[in-house]
Amino acid sequence: MTLFSRILVPVDLGGDPGRAMEFAAGIAQRFDAEVVLLHLRPSAPAASGTALRAAEEALEDHRLSLERAGLRVRRISRVLEIPTVTAAEVIVEAAGRERADLVVMATHGRRGLARVLLGSVTEEVLRHAPCPVLAVRIGDEPT
Numbered sequence: 001m002t003l004f005s006r007i008l009v010p011v012d013l014g015g016d017p018g019r020a021m022e023f024a025a026g027i028a029q030r031f032d033a034e035v036v037l038l039h040l041r042p043s044a045p046a047a048s049g050t051a052l053r054a055a056e057e058a059l060e061d062h063r064l065s066l067e068r069a070g071l072r073v074r075r076i077s078r079v080l081e082i083p084t085v086t087a088a089e090v091i092v093e094a095a096g097r098e099r100a101d102l103v104v105m106a107t108h109g110r111r112g113l114a115r116v117l118l119g120s121v122t123e124e125v126l127r128h129a130p131c132p133v134l135a136v137r138i139g140d141e142p143t
Contacts, residue, residue, distance in 0.1 A: 004031040006101050007104055021066065033072075033102075035074070037076070038090075038091065040087055040090060043081050088124030089124075091103065095131055101132075107121075
């Protein structure tokens with residue numbers, strides 16, 4: 001039995017999934033795992049059409065890059081109906097639905113007042129995900 005066969009990597013509209021994707025790619029290569037890119041899309045009118053198209057194009061570039069590296073990659077999208085549902089809830093639901101063995105996600109590593117005021121999507125995912133979660137701090141280097 002393979003330790004990881006499906007790795008979920010959540011990406012939001014303005015996020016830079018680069019580091020998280022690099023970590024996920026390294027793990028996927030070692031375990032011959034599929035990478036599932038989860039695009040978190042805000043409900044209209046929260047995002048302009050231009051910003052959404054740019055995010056979609058950037059995510060497609062990342063997907064193609066991972067495929068060129070020989071990885072199996074799939075993209076899925078989920079709409080965030082804020083305030084009805086949070087990003088963390090959507091990620092946890094997708095991890096269960098996709099039967100993910102691992103969630104790899106970027107985090108800002110906020111502390112103190114910023115964390116209290118803004119909350120932590122990563123922390124919520126860590127608490128509720130049906131599988132292990134690897135939180136990659138933005139700026140960390142993959143090993």
